[in-house]
Structures are given as structure tokens and as C-alpha cells.
Amino acid sequence: MALTAVATDIITTKHHVSVHVLFVADTAGTIRKLSVVPRSRQTCLLEVLQPFAAPTTILTMRLLSEAGSLYLGTDSALVRVPVQRCERYRSETSCLGAMDPYCGWDASGLDERHCDADGRCSPANWTGLGWGDWSPWSECSVPCGGGVQTKSRTCDGDSAACLGPSRVEQECNVQRCKGDWSCWSEWSACSVSCGVGRRRRDRECRATAAAGSADVICDGAATSEEPCEMTSCTSLEGWNQWSVWSLCDARGEQHRARHCMVSEPGGELCQGEDRQARLCVDTGDAE
CATH class of the missing domain: 2.20.100 (TSP-1 type 1 repeat)
Incomplete structure (x- = not known):
């Protein structure tokens, strides 16, 4: 997928003089956070950010280190995204294993603590900043005929850091519902008064209880024809x-x-x- 924007940051950590952090956006609006360790020059994928509910092209992306935020410009909005989400790591193992240069673990011995920027330990009831993860998509509202399913997310902290929708929806099960055929009608009169003609009969595709008022489709033909012979x-x-x-x-x-x-x-x-x-x-x- 093509790239649309890149932003960089340099972080001083406990073990390295500096770590380069790259934020790379693609055409779908997904941002990959990468780190480059100076000693090994190895690039690591730290996190995949999806700030938008639907694919959105990021036209510009700027990083303000003082604010600890990325600012994303689209064709309709300016969106702020925190560069660190250390609150996601609820254990020392997950915090250190993530190797996120924005985050560290405070080993002060408190019974309950959280991974925080610069290794600070926050109270157990601290909720962090920004949006939590999206929930799975709900079941579709109907089995056929076009329904709706939703997913949601909750703001883990200050509402000012939670830009964008908390709930999104999409169409689902858009295929037409299957119906049931009625009985065939009686055969029509022959199309001619003498000689050989045609006659026809019809049947109706009717909605089932499951389909409700949705448009339905039935397998087979709604009309049947056959030849008919009258007097010469x-x-x-x-x-x-x-x-x-x-x-x-x-x-x-x-x-x-x-x-x-x-x-x-x-x-x-x-x-x-x-x-x-x-x-x-x-x-x-x-x-």
C-alpha cells in the first residue's frame, strides 16, 4: 500500500543516547509506529494506529514533541493522536517487551501500577489517555435483505484526547432474502381461436416470516408456458x-x-x- 505521510521523533532513553521513532501513514489512514535502535540500526514495528473508523487519506502529518502528539490533516478534519499509549501495558512483562521508547516500568514496589511515559507509576484507578480498542463487530440486525452491525470503543481518559466517533456501523447481509413460491395459477386461455397457440400460468414469489418486508427472490421462473391446439x-x-x-x-x-x-x-x-x-x-x- 502506498505511503502518504511520514513524521519522526528522537527519544532519549535509559539504555540508548537516542532512539529514532518513525510514524508512517498509508493511503487507508493506518499509521505504523517504528523504532530504529542506534547500535543495531534495526527497525522494529512498535504499534499500528488506526485513528479513523473507516479508510481515510491522511494528507499531512506533523509531530509536536512538546505536546506529545501527532496532528493529522485530512480533507475534512484535523485530528490529534497521542504518540504514546503506555496505559495499554498492564504488566511489567508486557511493558518492557513492547520496547516502546516512550514507555518504561516503575519498579517502586507498589501493589498496583501501570506502565507510563518516562517510567512513572500511576495510581491503580488511572485510566490513561485516548481511545481504547474497538470492540468486535456486533451480529447483523437481519439475516438477509440488508442490515446493520456496529462496533464501539470507550474513551480511557480525558475526553479532549478522544477525537472521532465512539460508535460506527456498516451494512451487512445485503444479499436478497429467499422467498417461497405460491401455487401455480390456472392456465390462461389459448392465445389463438384456431390452430396452435400458447397458454401460460403464473406464480408469485412471497416473503417468508424470516424475511419480513424485505425484497425477496425465489429460485426458478415465475411464468410457465406451453403450446395449446385449437380447432383447425x-x-x-x-x-x-x-x-x-x-x-x-x-x-x-x-x-x-x-x-x-x-x-x-x-x-x-x-x-x-x-x-x-x-x-x-x-x-x-x-x-
């Missing part, structure tokens, strides 16, 4: 339209009729029956 168009030549179905008669039947429009039927004219009957239905008249 040639056989209809010469006939007029069928009449509407009659009312039900005493035998529970309906009838309809058609008439041949030519004076001399024959050949391909007026083929088929001129009357039809069916059992009564309650759907009303039909063609």
Missing part, C-alpha cells in the same frame, strides 16, 4: 361465430350454435358440428 383454422371457414351459451335447461345443460354462411357447404367449408352442449357451469356466459 381451415375447418372454421364458412361458419359464423358461435352464439353465447344458453341458460341451463331442465337437464342441467347449456347449448350454443353456429350457422353456415354459404349456400352450398362442402369441401373445406362448414366442416364440423353446428351445435354444442355442455354441463352447466357457474362462470357465466362464454364464447
Whole structure:
């Protein structure tokens, strides 16, 4: 990842005349704190700082030794970050093992003590400065359809040293929810009155209880089609339209009729029956 800014500091320690400390920022806004020990010229990674909840480009970075702070300039804010966070080390082993030139351990014999800048021991109830670590991301608020998860951090000391948000959120489980198909509808009428046509039926993708009101998706097609065959168009030549179905008669039947429009039927004219009957239905008249 490319670098955007570098700041340096020189610290005088107990064991070395001077230790060079480098603060290196990348394009995501992450700052790596490195130390260079003069005798070995070895570079060590001391700490990775993430002052922003989301990737943010640091345009400028300046270190003020007197204030013990880095000042970060972005396109929308100026942020102060302490150069030392010795309060993170709660034991002598962790404090000395970190090899942070800003921190030392006070061996004064107090029952409870903390690693502090310049090796000073602070009271057990001292909370330090700056933000604590971010909590893990919470569970997503929904299993699908787009929810929210959060993480938070607490200010360990003076609120003036805690710049930025204490809680952030991000989208999660943005994939569409799975739904359930309804039953298929009845087949539609054939698309033609004679010959071969098409008919179709439909079904609806419906949300499940888990999906709630979220937009859902179902596997498979919502529409099905198949061919349908009606009376040959040639056989209809010469006939007029069928009449509407009659009312039900005493035998529970309906009838309809058609008439041949030519004076001399024959050949391909007026083929088929001129009357039809069916059992009564309650759907009303039909063609």
C-alpha cells in the first residue's frame, strides 16, 4: 500500500543516547509506529494506529514533541493522536517487551501500577489517555435483505484526547432474502381461436416470516408456458361465430350454435358440428 505521510521523533532513553521513532501513514489512514535502535540500526514495528473508523487519506502529518502528539490533516478534519499509549501495558512483562521508547516500568514496589511515559507509576484507578480498542463487530440486525452491525470503543481518559466517533456501523447481509413460491395459477386461455397457440400460468414469489418486508427472490421462473391446439383454422371457414351459451335447461345443460354462411357447404367449408352442449357451469356466459 502506498505511503502518504511520514513524521519522526528522537527519544532519549535509559539504555540508548537516542532512539529514532518513525510514524508512517498509508493511503487507508493506518499509521505504523517504528523504532530504529542506534547500535543495531534495526527497525522494529512498535504499534499500528488506526485513528479513523473507516479508510481515510491522511494528507499531512506533523509531530509536536512538546505536546506529545501527532496532528493529522485530512480533507475534512484535523485530528490529534497521542504518540504514546503506555496505559495499554498492564504488566511489567508486557511493558518492557513492547520496547516502546516512550514507555518504561516503575519498579517502586507498589501493589498496583501501570506502565507510563518516562517510567512513572500511576495510581491503580488511572485510566490513561485516548481511545481504547474497538470492540468486535456486533451480529447483523437481519439475516438477509440488508442490515446493520456496529462496533464501539470507550474513551480511557480525558475526553479532549478522544477525537472521532465512539460508535460506527456498516451494512451487512445485503444479499436478497429467499422467498417461497405460491401455487401455480390456472392456465390462461389459448392465445389463438384456431390452430396452435400458447397458454401460460403464473406464480408469485412471497416473503417468508424470516424475511419480513424485505425484497425477496425465489429460485426458478415465475411464468410457465406451453403450446395449446385449437380447432383447425381451415375447418372454421364458412361458419359464423358461435352464439353465447344458453341458460341451463331442465337437464342441467347449456347449448350454443353456429350457422353456415354459404349456400352450398362442402369441401373445406362448414366442416364440423353446428351445435354444442355442455354441463352447466357457474362462470357465466362464454364464447
